[in-house]
Amino acid sequence: MNLFADIRVLVIDTLATLTAEGTLPEGLSTANVTVEPPRDAAHGDMATNAAMVLAKPAGLKPRDIAEALATRLADDPRITSAKVAGPGFLNLRLAPLVWQQVIGAVLRAGDTFGRSDLGRGAKVNVEYVSANPTGPLHVGHTRGAVFGDALASLLDYAGYDVTREYYINDGGAQVDVLARSVYLRYLEAHGQDVAFEDGTYPGDYLIPVGEALKDKVGDAYVDKGEQFWLTDVREFATEAMMDLIRSDLKALGVEMDVFYSEKSLYGTGRIEAALDDLRSKGLIYEGVLEPPKGKKPEDWEPREQTLFKSTEHGDDVDRPVMKSDGAWTYFAPDIAYHYDKVQRGFDALIDVFGADHGGYVKRMKAAVSALSEGQVPLDIKLTQLVKLFKNGEPFKMSKRAGTFVTLRDVVDQVGPDVTRFHMLTRKNDAPLDFDFDKVLEQSRENPVFYVQYAHARGASVLRKAAEAGIAADDATLQSADLTRIAHEAELGLAAKLAEWPRLVETAARTNEPHRVAFYLYDLAGTFHGLWNKGNDLPELRFVQDDAATTQAKIALARATMLVISAGLGILGVTPANELR
Secondary structure, eight states: OOHHHHHHHHHHHHHHHHHHTTSSOTTOOOTTOOEEOOSSGGGOSEEEOHHHHHHHHHTSOHHHHHHHHHHHHTTSTTEEEEEEETTTEEEEEEOHHHHHHHHHHHHHHGGGTTOOOTTTTOEEEEEOOOOOTTSOOBHHHHHHHHHHHHHHHHHHHTTOEEEEEEEEOOSSHHHHHHHHHHHHHHHHHTTOOOOOOTTSOOOGGGHHHHHHHHHHHTTTTTTOOHHHHHHHHHHHHHHHHHHHHHHHHHHHTOOOSEEEEGGGGTTSSHHHHHHHHHHHTTOEEEEOOOOOTTOOGGGOOOOOEEEEOGGGGTOSSOEEEEOTTSOBOTHHHHHHHHHHHHHTTOSEEEEEEEGGGGGGHHHHHHHHHHHTTTOSOEEEEEEOOEEEEETTEEOOOOTTTSSSOBHHHHHHHHOHHHHHHHHTSSOTTSOEEEETTGGGOOSTTOHHHHHHHHHHHHHHHHHHHHHTTOOOSHHHHHTSOGGGOOSHHHHHHHHHHHTHHHHHHHHHHHTOTHHHHHHHHHHHHHHHHHHHHHHHOGGGSSSOSSHHHHHHHHHHHHHHHHHHHHHHHHHTOOOOSOOO
16 A cells, blocks of 8 residues: 555546546646655645646646646545645645554555565666675675665565675785785794785784684695795685675675676686677777876876777766776776676666765766666665764774774674664765764664664553453454544554655665665654653553553554564664563
């Protein structure tokens, strides 16, 4: 049940009636007609822009259309008032019966209320985290992991066929640096004193890797030149780091469907195949780029390179794919990787990158546009930085990592549920403060607690009903007399529940899972508001003297719990039945 969609159908049907009777001209498109919550709740329950978007093509004044539409809509039993506002907006108020029916719809649907077929099974690839396999995940990766995972769950909830994917950056020079760093720990395990030079990885997390390498090969690599051990140690170290990363992700509740190795693109013809595809479209050429902005002519050495004509697909400049010495640029394997995604038949691609990848957006979108001939959209979401605080001070680095705060540092301090929810309390492109003390506070200012407390309060109502001998199982509540839900505070909560299906589709269309967290906070606030009113007005308390009224009110509480649970499920958070 999507009440906003239902009322939009009513508006569209009413416009068709006005057209049939000659009030409106034939051939008007209603594609841009919306029914949404009004900006100010005091104006009504819903608002439509129908008159505003149809006025110009109809050659009529917006208010004239709005007044004609209002007169017709008022005849529907679901509508108690339809009032024209401003230049031609139409505000609607709905009958109590409508909100009472929402409660019943939630209870009948259970945890499927709000699920959508918006995606119609379209295949979407969501690539996220994709950290270099050179160490444990840090707090920046944590935000990207939570965002990407919640987005994947949201799209699944909205009817898409989602693949969660991790791109292993194991083809670059940083993996050689990892191997050399592990080799130092290996020598250390053999009792040698070692020094970590600039550019190596000194974190303690490599100590067990060096010891494991010793256990595997003994002293075979001791005091040998790297030509004897680099390839083997690189593979050994990369696999050890990926085991560590998988463990970190599991601690956060993240499980990938696919781990895709960059190394698999080299020497297999895949990079060449992708560039051949672009070449066949006239998008690869040999040329010399202009100096980068800010470069003085004497600092710039013009040289011929193999270039991708990315400007034909929205980029600012054409991009090198092969250097003058015949080596691939960093961009070439990325093109090949996304070519592989296109070849795998995905209908849409989403990449979740860190804030430092902002300059990569246009070129990557250009590549996918060219490779798919504009048929496969690529949305790139950038996650901004996270600032950590503890006791009011910036949180210090992890000795284990050496230079940064790890995902495990965060999860071990506050748990995966708190970590995940708080990482979604800001839009992905806004900076986020994460205070270890505040995220554990039991107050309204802590969104994680506030939402969980609402679910726990609902669970406590069910326990009180059981103690009173009142049946409050879902089957019984589905047949409760919901006409007993009549107070404006109760109907207001039901109205907030009605927003859930629309919110899911809006969030899925925009790839913005933070909308779910925001909605849950608002829903919890509405529930707590009703609860607190019960302190002054006994008739609003969920447990009453007679069973029928109690069951109706508990039906509202249970419906709220179901929606909160569904929303938390999308965010990857386990709902709490008790808070201690």
